[in-house]
């Protein structure tokens with residue numbers, strides 16, 4: 001049963017909504033802007049409405065598998081299993097088999113997982129993202145700062161040990177997926193919203 005849940009989470013997370021929305025508009029996001037298939041690049045390459053749809057769909061990819069496992073009677077209180085389901089949906093997004101395992105950076109899908117798995121920490125992460133973005137206008141920096149603070153937030157909120165562990169893991173995945181962004185940030189060449197490459 002757990003294996004079915006992991007496979008469901010991975011393949012649900014694998015649906016490359018940004019890429020699909022781009023293709024419907026005749027644009028291959030992998031060749032525009034940052035080349036990423038996430039909300040930020042949809043906004044850069046297409047527009048606000050499409051970016052919002054991508055954001056909501058990518059958030060749902062993280063939230064729905066976690067909510068599904070939470071309502072299964074024998075699994076719903078197993079915080080470690082729920083965290084594993086969350087990480088599988090995030091990995092599905094980041095390494096989607098539908099795009100030769102080159103997927104997105106996992107921010108929106110992780111936010112969906114957080115909202116379903118550790119709601120208050122999820123809301124705080126969104127708030128920090130918004131504040132950082134208002135100041136910097138840089139999506140990647142906002143993700144890096146808000147997720148850097150996630151392990152500290154779950155510690156301060158005194159979440160159970162399993163949640164602390166997965167918060168650290170989600171942050172690690174986000175950092176690994178933003179290595180190119182970090183290099184650009186250090187060089188001062190990272191794209192701001194409104195910039196096109």
Ligand code: G3P
Nearest residue numbers: 034036040107139140143
């Ligand atoms: O959600 C991804 C974001 O953090 C960075 O996107 O397109 O600027 O690499 P992008």
